[in-house]
C-alpha cells in the first residue's frame with residue numbers, strides 16, 4: 155500500500171503554481187507585474203553595484219526575479235539572481251508557455267521546496283534581498299536575522315507587502331463571502347460524498363443544479379472568477395451521462411482540490427493581512443540590525459492601492 159505524501163503547509167501554493175500562473179494575481183496581471191510596480195523595482199535594481207547578487211524571497215513562479223533578470227538583460231548588467239520558495243514551484247511551465255521568457259528565466263537559480271526559515275547561503279552574500287507579497291507569509295522572528303546575516307553591509311532589503319487597506323484585500327473579502335456561500339450550499343460536501351460513493355449521481359446532479367441556480371444571479375451581476383469557475387465545472391458535469399461521470403472521476407477530484415486549495419490560499423492571504431495590520435509587524439527586522447530607511451504606499455495605474463513598500467538597509 156502506498157501512503158500519500160504528507161501534507162505540507164504550502165501545498166495549496168504548490169497546487170496554484172502547477173497551473174502555470176506567473177504571478178499570484180492572474181486576474182489583474184495577464185503577464186508579469188508592470189506599471190508602477192515594475193517601476194518601483196527598477197529603481198531598486200538601478201542602484202545596485204556591478205555585478206550584483208539578488209535574493210528573491212517567496213518567489214512563486216519567479217515574477218519578481220524575472221523583473222530583475224529582464225532589467226539585467228535590457229541594461230547589460232550582471233545580476234546573479236537566487237529565488238527561493240517553500241512550495242514546489244513550476245517556473246519550467248512559464249518557460250514552456252512563454253519561450254520569449256526562457257532566456258531571462260535561465261538566468262535565475264530557483265530554490266524550490268525550501269522555506270526561507272531553512273534557506274542557507276554564505277554570510278554577507280547579497281546586495282539586495284527582495285520580496286513581493288511574500289515575506290509576510292514567513293515566520294518574521296525566524297527569517298529577519300537570517301536575511302540580515304545574508305546581506306552585505308550597505309545592502310538593502312526591499313519589500314512590497316499586501317496592505318490591509320488595499321483593493322486586493324477588498325477583493326479577498328468578497329471572495330471569502332463567496333466561499334462561505336458555497337459552503338452554505340454544501341458544494342464541497344456534495345462533491346466529497348459523491349467521490350466516496352455516498353451519494354448517487356441523480357442526487358449529485360440535483361444538488362449541483364441547486365448550487366448553480368443560487369449563484370448564477372451573483373455571477374451575472376459581478377462576473378466573479380470563483381463563481382465563474384464553479385459554474386463552468388457544474389455545466390460540464392451536467393452534460394455527462396452516468397458512464398461519463400465515472401470516467402471523469404479524476405477531474406472531479408481535481409475540481410475539489412482546486413476549490414479547497416483556493417480557499418486555503420485565501421485564508422493564508424487574509425491571515426497575512428491581519429499580521430500586517432500591526433504597525434510594528436516589521437520590528438524583527440529592526441531587532442536584527444536593519445534600519446528602515448523609507449516606506450510608502452504603492453498605487454497601480456494611479457488608482458489601485460496594491461500594497462505598502464518598505465526599504466531597509468544593513469548598516
Ligand SMILES: C[S@@+](CC[C@H](N)C(=O)[O-])C[C@H]1O[C@@H](n2cnc3c(N)ncnc32)[C@H](O)[C@@H]1O
Nearest residue numbers: 167177178212213214239240241269270291292
Ligand atoms: C502570494 S505568493 C507570492 C509569490 C510571488 N512573490 C509573486 O508575487 O507572484 C506567496 C508565496 O510565498 C511562499 N511561502 C509561504 N511561506 C513561505 C516560507 N516560509 N518560505 C518561503 N516561501 C514561502 C508560498 O509558497 C507562495 O509561493
